[in-house]
Amino acid sequence: MRYEPAPVYNAPARLFHWLTALLLLIQFVLAWTMPDVHRDTQPVGLIAWHLGIGVVIVLLVFVRLLWRSIHAVPPEPGSLPPALRALARYTHWLLYLLLIAVPLMGWANASSRDWPITLFAAIPMPPLSPAGSPIGHALGDWHRVFAWVLLALVGLHVGAALFHHFVLRDETLARMLPAHRRQAASER
Numbered sequence: 001m002r003y004e005p006a007p008v009y010n011a012p013a014r015l016f017h018w019l020t021a022l023l024l025l026i027q028f029v030l031a032w033t034m035p036d037v038h039r040d041t042q043p044v045g046l047i048a049w050h051l052g053i054g055v056v057i058v059l060l061v062f063v064r065l066l067w068r069s070i071h072a073v074p075p076e077p078g079s080l081p082p083a084l085r086a087l088a089r090y091t092h093w094l095l096y097l098l099l100i101a102v103p104l105m106g107w108a109n110a111s112s113r114d115w116p117i118t119l120f121a122a123i124p125m126p127p128l129s130p131a132g133s134p135i136g137h138a139l140g141d142w143h144r145v146f147a148w149v150l151l152a153l154v155g156l157h158v159g160a161a162l163f164h165h166f167v168l169r170d171e172t173l174a175r176m177l178p179a180h181r182r183q184a185a186s187e188r
């Protein structure tokens with residue numbers, strides 16, 4: 001029996017994926033445990049962590065998309081019906097869209113509160129809305145709403161990945177894990 005390398009996402013793509021997942025998990029825990037944000041709230045403690053990690057997430061997603069645009073994505077497992085394949089693709093693009101839109105809305109809200117935004121608590125980042133901006137204020141509500149939409153979509157995505165692995169028993173999940181070998185296609 002011959003074994004050949006299975007098509008998997010390249011190492012940086014896998015690192016970007018799992019790092020985003022980890023940071024998003026931390027980000028939701030912070031969002032739910034940090035104090036409620038009111039007019040006089042100061043961006044310290046858990047709130048400062050929420051802002052800091054959120055900025056890292058959005059920058060990470062930009063770098064990830066740049067990397068994806070110049071590196072090949074492995075072919076999809078052939079066994080999937082076209083409609084399901086399209087659904088998976090739309091879900092992935094919607095995830096990317098929300099991974100950018102949700103933090104930017106939070107950032108605009110933070111700027112409207114005149115909170116300084118920094119990368120790694122050191123590098124100053126530009127404000128995304130003027131201090132006192134009504135739009136920036138309203139985007140705080142949208143930030144919370146779309147964070148829930150993002151969470152629901154992640155739930156669907158994780159459910160689908162587990163369904164592929166344990167029910168369909170195809171290679172979808174393995175494509176996001178360290179490279180492995182599989183039986184040669186010509187012998188299957």
Ligand code: HEM
Pocket residue numbers: 024027028031032037050051052053054055057058099102103104106107108109110117140141143144147148150
């Ligand atoms: C993907 C990244 C992010 C997620 C999933 C996320 C999630 C959330 C959630 C769920 C809340 C609501 C907390 C509650 O009401 O109990 C929240 C609030 C907030 N987040 Fe984020 N956030 C992210 C990124 C950011 C970023 C980058 C910033 C700013 C730089 C930010 C600033 C805020 C602010 C100011 C609030 C309070 C909004 C208000 O109540 O008006 N967030 N976030």
Ligand code: HEM
Pocket residue numbers: 017020021022024025068073076088092093095096099154157158161162172173174175176
């Ligand atoms: C928690 C936050 C997560 C986010 C935001 C997320 C986001 C994404 C995105 C955007 C893609 C598309 C990759 C591309 O082709 O560019 C993807 C692929 C994938 N994700 Fe996630 N993911 C998360 C968690 C998970 C978890 C927990 C699992 C496993 C249980 C998982 C399994 C996969 C698999 C198997 C693929 C490849 C799907 C394919 O190529 O058809 N993801 N993920």
